[in-house]
Amino acid sequence: MLKPYKDCRERCICYADPTTGEIRHEYKREKTSTQIPIGGKYRVERDDVITILTRVSDQEFTVNSYRKAA
Numbered sequence: 001m002l003k004p005y006k007d008c009r010e011r012c013i014c015y016a017d018p019t020t021g022e023i024r025h026e027y028k029r030e031k032t033s034t035q036i037p038i039g040g041k042y043r044v045e046r047d048d049v050i051t052i053l054t055r056v057s058d059q060e061f062t063v064n065s066y067r068k069a070a
Contacts (some may be wrong), residue, residue, distance in 0.1 A: 007051040008065035012043045016053060018061050023053065 002015040002024060014025040023042050024033045026069055042053045051065040 005053055005061065005063055006065075007039075007044070007046070007049050007063075008067065009044070009049055011049075013051050013065075014042070014053065015017065016042075016055075016061055018055060018059050023057055 001020075002013045002017050002022070004015055007013045012029060014023050016023045021035045021037060021040065022033065023036060024031070025044065026032075027046070034042065036055050038055050038057060040055050044051045044053075048068050049064060050068060054062045056062055066067070
């Protein structure tokens with residue numbers, strides 16, 4: 001089941017399913033999707049924020065989100 005993941009500014013960056021590794025990203029009128037293996041990473045850069053989603057198991061993603069240095 002797809003679940004929303006947010007960046008450090010509490011904006012939804014994507015929807016992902018840890019069981020399948022499917023990731024869907026929608027922003028304005030652009031849509032992308034991919035599937036990553038366990039250990040795989042997915043990076044989203046939006047405005048001044050970089051967010052990295054890592055699939056650590058078939059039950060969990062970790063999120064590392066931070067603002068770019070000026």
